[in-house]
């Protein structure tokens with residue numbers, strides 16, 4: 001088997017995660033000349049990297065899979081309603097084996113730069129190890145949460161124990177019986193905290209901002225339920241394709257104000273006992289759009305926290321005060337609040353006792369604390385990501401006339417339909433900023449983009465297109481549309497990675513439209529229009545026909 005890197009390839013896919021693998025499979029079906037490169041030494045992307053204990057889906061497993069492959073749907077059984085990371089990684093490996101993808105993947109190749117060569121209509125893609133490849137078209141599937149960020153704390157590098165980011169959890173790190181500090185309480189923090197609390201000697205949860213959570217409601221999928229799900233796959237995927245975010249949950253057509261207070265509360269109790277993202281994706285429509293209804297729902301959830309956490313002061317600290325429920329991504333939890341009733345767990349409020357430094361033995365705090373230092377064996381950074389544009393910014397991408405993508409995006413991303421950028425011909429940013437996939441149940445979103453891209457590749461191959469560049473006017477139009485649509489949702493008013501906020505980065509606090517919140521159906525229709533009308537948002541150049 002030839003694992004060498006050719007000098008030239010027609011299509012270069014970057015990233016062997018959920019999106020890149022799917023795109024590779026579809027291009028191989030078209031008999032395209034394609035290679036996929038990945039920085040890691042195995043496939044799986046997010047599911048290859050995130051090996052922290054407790055890492056699992058917040059999407060129903062049976063909706064987080066490729067819908068296009070009948071065989072995969074027939075053959076693959078999910079063991080849990082919300083499968084854990086090892087199962088998802090196994091699923092992606094099974095997919096790759098089934099379609100013989102692995103031999104088309106080149107591992108351990110981290111892209112450091114991409115330079116457009118106008119003369120030859122091709123990209124020169126260079127890797128960290130000094131090698132490079134020329135590609136006519138580059139399809140980047142480099143992930144939206146793949147550039148982790150760390151806090152900047154004095155003395156971080158002097159710590160003598162293990163310091164790990166949730167994204168880079170070493171396979172051989174076992175924290176049981178150890179004294180552990182977790183910094184960060186987003187979706188990753190909530191999962192890791194809940195999972196390790198029972199096995200560590202002592203757990204310190206260092207919280208800056210509290211986040212809203214709702215019960216995940218995980219349970220095993222037994223054989224007869226799996227058979228039932230399988231018999232309804234067509235229906236399930238059709239349903240997901242009609243919901244805004246590609247989940248099985250969809251905003252209720254009913255408004256909270258259409259029903260009585262008693263009915264609302266009864267319904268919310270039902271959602272709280274339910275599973276998945278129903279509480280914020282399947283709630284009364286106005287709860288995510290209008291401040292009044294949102295405040296009432298928020299108070300309902302706060303009451304649940306007070307019920308579950310024994311110490312009222314801790315319950316209060318765990319209740320966000322700066323944003324309403326569902327206005328940031330809600331973390332699915334499975335016993336998170338009960339963790340704080342344990343004797344070996346302590347919540348440290350970084351707002352009143354900020355970290356002053358990290359020492360060889362642990363973490364020191366400023367402020368009025370009875371104990372200025374905690375000694376720990378492990379520090380877990382669950383501090384999130386330079387989301388969506390971060391993975392692009394790390395690569396030196398140089399387009400037409402020497403323009404750099406990171407310069408073009410300094411004030412936030414601008415794209416055409418979330419798939420291309422004016423000035424960067426032949427580069428497709430699959431599942432990148434402002435596409436419908438970034439905020440969706442990921443496989444549902446990326447199948448839309450990959451389907452569309454595959455159609456475009458068919459057109460390229462049949463009509464000899466050698467250069468494709470998004471038009472500047474189309475880019476202005478799409479970016480304005482994204483902004484207009486996002487602004488209608490309360491989500492755009494709360495600072496989070498969805499709108500580019502990350503205090504660990506040196507950049508202005510201007511909100512950015514990182515994702516498109518207009519929903520899958522609308523995004524899919526817009527892409528279909530492009531295809532039907534011969535790609536009017538793009539300038540296409542065909543090879544000169546020679547005699």
Ligand code: NA7
Pocket residue numbers: 145150151152166183184185186187188189206207208209210211329350382383384385497503504
């Ligand atoms: P998130 O959701 O961005 O959460 C990061 C957490 O880390 C959040 O609680 C932050 O607090 C906290 N954080 C970040 N920097 C610091 C510093 N410097 N000091 C203390 N605390 C800090 O990332 P996740 O990995 O949990 O989840 C990302 C996505 O993955 C998630 O939305 C799912 O789609 C899957 P803050 O709230 O900023 O005060």
